[in-house]
């Protein structure tokens with residue numbers, strides 16, 4: 001199964017590479033590659049009143065690479081439906097997911113920058129959205145990467161890995 005990581009806006013290459021390593025570590029059956037071309041977000045998906053993108057609209061506009069699972073790292077803030085914001089969104093029926101980086105940075109909260117924390121959060125949110133692409137629902141285990149994160153504290157509390165139950169569900173479906 002193939003998965004491509006793409007970037008939208010000023011996303012550091014190191015974030016793409018970190019996400020790739022996490023995916024290869026957790027999901028050995030995936031073939032992950034990086035498309036380094038920098039894409040720009042479509043303003044059609046921008047909500048000028050809220051100053052946020054509409055997550056699903058933006059992901060649909062960005063589209064998909066052939067039959068490949070397509071995951072975007074997006075330097076922006078976004079919301080969806082009645083949620084004030086989303087860290088990420090997956091559309092499993094389309095094979096598209098995105099992670100929005102703005103709220104994963106310490107700077108957003110007025111804290112001093114922490115590159116390593118930021119990278120860990122990128123790993124977690126990418127694994128989480130790819131978990132959804134592979135059919136997983138949210139997990140009640142707060143340490144599992146598939147637990148739902150309502151705040152940056154939740155993101156920091158969970159680990160960059162699937163719990164045994166989630167891992168079993170994925171491997172039952174996808175490993176040979």
Ligand SMILES: [Zn+2]
Nearest residue numbers: 128132138148
């Ligand atoms: Zn989720």
Ligand SMILES: [Zn+2]
Nearest residue numbers: 139144163166
């Ligand atoms: Zn789990």
